[in-house]
Amino acid sequence: MRPQIVxxxxxxxEQSLRSGGWGSSxxxxxxxxxxxxxxxxxxxxxxxxxxxxxxIFPLDSTKPPxxxxxxxxxxxxALLGRNSERQHVxxxxxxxxLKKMVLHLKECSPAMLVVLITPPPVxxxxxxxxxxxxxxxxxxxxxxxxxxxxxxYARQCVExxxxxxxxxxxxxxxMQGTDGWQKKFLSDGLHLTxxxxxxxxxxVVRVFSEAWLSAADMPYDFPHHSEIDGKNPExxxxxxxx
Numbered sequence: 500m501r502p503q504i505v506x507x508x509x510x511x512x513e514q515s516l517r518s519g520g521w522g523s524s525x526x527x528x529x530x531x532x533x534x535x536x537x538x539x540x541x542x543x544x545x546x547x548x549x550x551x552x553x554x555i556f557p558l559d560s561t562k563p564p565x566x567x568x569x570x571x572x573x574x575x576x577a578l579l580g581r582n583s584e585r586q587h588v589x590x591x592x593x594x595x596x597l598k599k600m601v602l603h604l605k606e607c608s609p610a611m612l613v614v615l616i617t618p619p620p621v622x623x624x625x626x627x628x629x630x631x632x633x634x635x636x637x638x639x640x641x642x643x644x645x646x647x648x649x650x651x652y653a654r655q656c657v658e659x660x661x662x663x664x665x666x667x668x669x670x671x672x673x674m675q676g677t678d679g680w681q682k683k684f685l686s687d688g689l690h691l692t693x694x695x696x697x698x699x700x701x702x703v704v705r706v707f708s709e710a711w712l713s714a715a716d717m718p719y720d721f722p723h724h725s726e727i728d729g730k731n732p733e734x735x736x737x738x739x740x741x
Contacts, residue, residue: 500562501720502533504712507548507555507600508570511619511691511699513539521691521699528704532717533565544574544588545596552603563608566712568703569600572618572652573644573689581643594655601663612710614703615660615667617653619695620674621646622681625688644689666710668702 506512506522515522516537526535538555548571575593577583604613626642653671660667674680684695722735
């Protein structure tokens with residue numbers, strides 16, 4: 500049976516199966532080697548995501564995932580007093596919620612590769628423009644998220660990974676290392692363009708490969724067609740499957 504890779508997160512994970520999305524690209528990278536399962540929930544913060552843990556990752560599973568990415572924070576970092584304050588989670592609670600997720604996954608399988616991904620940066624002007632496109636003059640004057648606050652949550656995510664001895668991807672910092680990141684990587688000031696998705700895919704593949712889950716080093720689940728003798732096909736399946 501192929502190992503499973505679970506992508507657990509909010510809308511940025513939910514949308515990753517779209518054309519050009521980082522989830523679909525990851526599934527292509529691990530084609531015939533691992534099954535990529537997307538468990539993304541638009542609008543969710545870490546507080547709400549905790550209710551999903553035992554359903555998605557049951558402790559009595561006989562086949563837990565080989566690897567899981569945890570990609571939350573964009574909604575937790577929504578500001579109080581703005582349109583999306585219902586999603587706000589204080590940064591201390593955000594960090595503790597992430598810790599609970601990691602510990603639960605490690606209880607499912609101590610060998611599981613768990614990778615924390617920080618929220619991406621926020622293009623505040625892009626968020627305001629997006630709100631105006633939806634609500635016109637009724638849109639709030641100030642964005643419901645700021646890049647500064649997203650950075651606060653990102654730093655806590657990276658710090659937690661170090662504390663727990665697991666791997667992380669600092670997407671907030673990575674994306675801002677490119678000139679024009681605001682429009683190059685973000686479609687509405689928060690969600691990802693195809694180029695933004697490519698960055699996430701590249702980083703996840705890099706971290707997986709640096710661990711022990713390199714697609715290049717993994718075998719196909721069944722024989723490659725070039726290994727099958729047209730006159731004696733069963734030989735390849737006996738060797739590969741047994």
